[in-house]
Amino acid sequence: MEELAYIPSPSRGVIHLGPIPLRGYAFCIIIGVFVAVWLGNKRWIARGGRAGTVADIAVWAVPFGLVGGRLYHVITDYELYFSAGRDWVDAFKVWQGGLGIWGAIALGAVGAWIGCRRRGIPLPAYADAIAPGIALAQACGRWGNWFNQELYGRETHLPWALHITSSEGGRVPGYYHPTFLYESLWCIGVAFLVMWADRRFTLGHGRAFALYVAAYCVGRGWIEYMRVDDAHHILGLRLNDWTAMIVFLLAVLYMVLSAKKRPGRETVVEPGVPDGEDVSDGEADGAGETDGAGEAGGAGAAVEAEASGDGAEAGAKDADTDADEAKDEVKDEAGSGTKKS
Numbered sequence: 374m375e376e377l378a379y380i381p382s383p384s385r386g387v388i389h390l391g392p393i394p395l396r397g398y399a400f401c402i403i404i405g406v407f408v409a410v411w412l413g414n415k416r417w418i419a420r421g422g423r424a425g426t427v428a429d430i431a432v433w434a435v436p437f438g439l440v441g442g443r444l445y446h447v448i449t450d451y452e453l454y455f456s457a458g459r460d461w462v463d464a465f466k467v468w469q470g471g472l473g474i475w476g477a478i479a480l481g482a483v484g485a486w487i488g489c490r491r492r493g494i495p496l497p498a499y500a501d502a503i504a505p506g507i508a509l510a511q512a513c514g515r516w517g518n519w520f521n522q523e524l525y526g527r528e529t530h531l532p533w534a535l536h537i538t539s540s541e542g543g544r545v546p547g548y549y550h551p552t553f554l555y556e557s558l559w560c561i562g563v564a565f566l567v568m569w570a571d572r573r574f575t576l577g578h579g580r581a582f583a584l585y586v587a588a589y590c591v592g593r594g595w596i597e598y599m600r601v602d603d604a605h606h607i608l609g610l611r612l613n614d615w616t617a618m619i620v621f622l623l624a625v626l627y628m629v630l631s632a633k634k635r636p637g638r639e640t641v642v643e644p645g646v647p648d649g650e651d652v653s654d655g656e657a658d659g660a661g662e663t664d665g666a667g668e669a670g671g672a673g674a675a676v677e678a679e680a681s682g683d684g685a686e687a688g689a690k691d692a693d694t695d696a697d698e699a700k701d702e703v704k705d706e707a708g709s710g711t712k713k714s
Contacts (some may be wrong), residue, residue, distance in 0.1 A: 378532040380551055382539070386520035396468045397520030405510030406435055413503035420502055422494075422643040430488030430499060434481045441480020445473030449605065449612060470521045474511065474593075475616055478586075497579030498642040501571070504585040505564040511589075512560035518553040526550025526599035552596050559592035577638025578631050583624045590621035 387396045413427040447454060447464045450471070454464040463469070482500070489496045518524045522539045526549055535551035537544055566588055571581045594617045598610075605612040 379534045379536045379548055380554070381536050382522045383520055384538075386522070394468075398470055398517035399468055401514050401517035401520070402439075402472075405513035406431070408513060409503060409506035409510040412506035412509060416502040416505070417499070417642070420498065420639075420642050421646055422502070423646060426492065426494070426643060427499075427503060430485055430492070430494070433488035434485040437484025437487075438477040438481025439467070439472070441483075442472035442474065442477030443467055444480070445476025446471040448476075449473065450603075470518065470523055472514075474589075475613075475620065478507075493644045494642065495639060497582070498577070498639045500579050500582035501576060502642075504582040505567045505571075508560045508564035508567065508585055508589065512557040512564070515553045515557040515560070519551075524553060524600060524602055526552040526555075526596075527601055549601070550599050552599055555599075556592065556596050559596065560589065563588045563592065575638050578635045580628050580631055583628045583631070587621050587624040587628070590617040590624065593617045594621075 383397065386398060387394050389395070410428050410431050413431075414424060417427045418424055443464075453459060454461050482496075485499060486496050489499050519535075522537055522544065525535050525537060528547055529550050530548060531550075533551060533554070534548035535554070536548055538546050540546055563585060567581055567585045570576060570584055576584065594614055597613045597617065600611070607615055
């Protein structure tokens, strides 16, 4: 039966610009990184940090995250690369797909910790700032699975079914649940949830990041359950379902304990930035110093003028006193002259 409505798959996931291959999967990852850094920078400045700090630390976090994501995928799906008839070199072909978010976040956090430590910045504050951006980056990155025609769900005849046309790698052409789209939309919702909760409850000390992790795990659990690609199972559940449940519990536990131990939010997130300083305009500091100097100079001039006025007034009073004394002497002498005559 031909479907009246469905989501078409791209005929190919790579376009060659001469000898240079332009892969849709890579573009989605790159766009996601830019979105995460852009939003994280805005949130970091709003928290009192300096512009550019998020990007500087991302230089450490992103490479670590890519390596961690690939390691998690290769370790959990090792048979794709190290079983009989497989080429282990394919484990390095990231552009063909295969990045585990669990490994990306874990090792990416190590890279972020290194970058934060070099600048004297608390990692939890940085994590809170970039949490919604990471969720949006995942939303962008999931479209890379669409380009590669991978990680779809069970067969369906819903109007938004994904039409798989490739038969490579054991795929069976047909109409399936677009789990890449479900997860992309879920991640967008998680990003807005974290931003709302952060404003509403003034989350700090890593709790906004923990909320992102917990909310993502909830969605990943039911989306993972729908997928039909090969995966390791434990007690009837896919490995990623178990991972999502464990990470969810750890994130919730962190939020509860952190709220009790360190309530509120950090007041200073970056050394050298005074509390309340407007770091978005570098000229403000110079203008403030100039205005302060002008005010100080004006105050000094006013004090000096006041002092001069007081001195003049005192001198005038002394002159009046001398004149009165002179008049009295003249009167006394005149009186004495009258008596002599």
